[in-house]
Amino acid sequence: xxxxxxxxxxxxxxxxxxxxxxxxxxxxxxxxxxxxxxxxxxxxxxxxxxxxxxxxxxxxxxxxxxxxxxxxxxxxxxxxxxxxxxxxxxxxxxxxxxxxxxxxxxxxxxxxxxxxxxxxxxxxxxxxxxxxxxxxxxxxxxxxxxxxxxxxxxxxxxxxxxxxxxxxxxxxxxxxxxxxxxxxxxxxxxxxxxxxxxxxxxxxxxxxxxxxxxxxxxxxxxxxxxxxxxxxxxxxxxxxxxxxxxxxxxxxxxxxxxxxxxxxxxxxxxxxxxxxxxxxxxxxxxxxxxxxxxxxxxxxxxxxxxxxxxxxxxxxxxxxxxxxxxxxxxxxxxxxxxxxxxxxxxxxxxxxxxxxxxxxxxxxxxxxxxxxxxxxxxxxxxxxxxxxxxxxxxxxxxxxxxxxxxxxxxxxxxxxxxxxxxxxxxxxxxxxxxxxxxxxxxxxxxxxxxxxxxxxxxxxxxxxxxxxxxxxxxxxxxxxxxxxxxxxxxxxxxxxxx
Numbered sequence: 258x259x260x261x262x263x264x265x266x267x268x269x270x271x272x273x274x275x276x277x278x279x280x281x282x283x284x285x286x287x288x289x290x291x292x293x294x295x296x297x298x299x300x301x302x303x304x305x306x307x308x309x310x311x312x313x314x315x316x317x318x319x320x321x322x323x324x325x326x327x328x329x330x331x332x333x334x335x336x337x338x339x340x341x342x343x344x345x346x347x348x349x350x351x352x353x354x355x356x357x358x359x360x361x362x363x364x365x366x367x368x369x370x371x372x373x374x375x376x377x378x379x380x381x382x383x384x385x386x387x388x389x390x391x392x393x394x395x396x397x398x399x400x401x402x403x404x405x406x407x408x409x410x411x412x413x414x415x416x417x418x419x420x421x422x423x424x425x426x427x428x429x430x431x432x433x434x435x436x437x438x439x440x441x442x443x444x445x446x447x448x449x450x451x452x453x454x455x456x457x458x459x460x461x462x463x464x465x466x467x468x469x470x471x472x473x474x475x476x477x478x479x480x481x482x483x484x485x486x487x488x489x490x491x492x493x494x495x496x497x498x499x500x501x502x503x504x505x506x507x508x509x510x511x512x513x514x515x516x517x518x519x520x521x522x523x524x525x526x527x528x529x530x531x532x533x534x535x536x537x538x539x540x541x542x543x544x545x546x547x548x549x550x551x552x553x554x555x556x557x558x559x560x561x562x563x564x565x566x567x568x569x570x571x572x573x574x575x576x577x578x579x580x581x582x583x584x585x586x587x588x589x590x591x592x593x594x595x596x597x598x599x600x601x602x603x604x605x606x607x608x609x610x611x612x613x614x615x616x617x618x619x620x621x622x623x624x625x626x627x628x629x630x631x632x633x634x635x636x637x638x639x640x641x642x643x644x645x646x647x648x649x650x651x652x653x654x655x656x657x658x659x660x661x662x663x664x665x666x667x668x669x670x671x672x673x674x675x676x677x678x679x680x681x682x683x684x685x686x687x688x689x690x691x692x693x694x695x696x697x698x699x700x701x702x703x704x705x706x707x708x709x710x711x712x713x714x715x716x717x718x719x720x721x722x723x724x725x726x727x728x729x730x731x732x733x734x735x736x737x738x739x740x741x742x743x744x745x746x747x748x749x750x751x752x753x754x755x
Contacts, residue, residue: 272303272356277312277483278466280319281476287312291485293460296362296603297594297640305459308482313451313489316480317498320422320449323477328419328447330475332387339384339445341472346377346437349468353461355595357433360458362603362641364594367557376437376465382721383445383741390742391417391446400754409754417746419447420524421500424493426514428506429455429605430560432462439503439526440469442741444478451480451499453490455506457605459483494518501525501745508660508686508730515733526734526744528562528726530660531688534681535565536703538674539573541693542715543581549691549717550666551585554645555600559664560609562731563689565717567657568668569680575670579649582666583629586645591634603641604663610641613663616656617646625650625667652680660686674699678706687728691717710735 275290276283287309293302327335346353350373358368395413402408425439432454443450454462466481482489493499494517501524504514508530518525537546546568553564570578594602604610610633617631630646646665648656657667671677681690690709694700697714704712710727719725722738736744 271301272460274304274460274463275306277306277308277316278470278479278481279312279316280322280480281470286483288484291456293360293458294606295359296605299607299639299641302356302359303460305456305463305485306481306483307486308484308489310488310492313453313482313484313492314496314498316451316482317422317424317493317496319477319480320451321498323475324419324421324449327449327475327478330447332391332447335445335447336384336387338472338474339380339441342441342469343377343381343384345468345472346373346380346465349464350374350377353433353464356464357458357461358594360460361429361432361557362594362605363557364599364602365597366600367602368594372431372433376433379434379437379441382738383441387445387742390739391746406754411752411754413753414751416749416751417446417743418749420745420747421448422451422498423448423501423503423745424451424453424490424496424499426453426490426493426502426504426506427455427462429457430557432458433465435505436462436465438736438741439505440479442736443503443745444474446742446745448501448745449478449480451482451493453482453484453493456483456485491517494523495520497521499523502527503745504528508732511732524747526726526736527732528734528736529688529730529732530686531562531564531727531731532567532658532660532684532686533563533565533689533691533709534567534569534684534707535691535693536677536681536707537568537570537574537578538677538692538694538696538699538703539571540695540699541574542695543574543578545715546578546693547581547585549693549713550582551589552717553666554586554589554664558601558604558643560605560662562660562662563711565689565691566661566666567652567681567684568666569652569671569677570668571677572670572672575668579628579647579668582647582668586629586647589645591642591644592637601642601645601664604643605641607641609662610643613643613661613665616659616661616663617648617665620648620650620654620656620667623650623654623656625654625656630664652683658684674703678703682706682708685730688731689713689727
């Protein structure tokens, strides 16, 4: 096992990390370090390693060299390491939580429930026996003699084999959870990985990689590349040493990855943008619907691709829904994410805040009405905050068609169920939609008509064993539960005659 190469930490808690894990050794990044900023205070959290393109290519080569031995490692040994990783992450939760809050701006509630523990849960999930997924016997067939081969009873086995080297590239909103959701099933299936977190908040992922190194994953099985620039990630996508790219992020970047990866026939798992529609029918439990839609504001300030950012509401309850949503937004505390009663924290950066504000301004220009919010909280002099914002408009406006990735909800009216479905489906995206109705048969019929990979009926809860991914421009492929094991594998058929 390589040296853990722990980062230096100043008395004020500032971290200084300039090393990457490549081929089992912690080595200096080619570009030194770059600054990571706390979005709530605009103060530096510390330095992250600034990888060069050569570092990225070296990481891919190290993963390639380690692949044969890791893929041949008995599954029980791989899964035992997954369980050790889950235990170690939980043991380090007290250290990881404040780091995640500092670099992401996640509230204490989101960080303590949805960031650190879920990362551990995902490693534990993929420590289970996987044979029901990795091998399947097919019924034998009687084959006649042909010019190809003699006749006989032909049997077959469908096996799932590792894809190979996987570049795991994640978004900034849930750095630990997103990375764990890629790395855990990939490693469990016998793949080796290059970990590339988002540039805005990589420090907790660096610690995750350090944990995996410490628990005993062999050299080269897990490699780390972090960078503030796009070139190292692009080098991974282009590298012939990389067999698969697993990416969570914007549709724009996903398209570029698909184009570049196609040149070497890379396998792709792309979880991209969303513009979730919440269809509220006239018989819905409005309190429940408001709680789900309001999660756009309260759950990481709307920086989540599954958020119900379009409230598509039937006219008989439209005015009441708008009124209820206004009241809901008005009681949400916006502020310091370390305070336990804060509900809405900052956006990840000044650039992202400017992007969200630009969408709100465009909405006004196009005739949308900003019913509540729309500005910066007056009581917060520092931090990249935007007020919970509610807009009413039409489905043709920019604010209802493009992913904003901030605390902004747009409410659109409709008359009958058919029109509600048509409005919900009139989108380039199709990741996660919702339906609320007291009539479950009616809700189920609407849900089946929605062009989205995931539909919540009267709930915003997730089922973590369900296949997760999007239709249309929201991505390619599915993960989650056993589907995650399938995503990081290739099917091989073995045929024999008796």
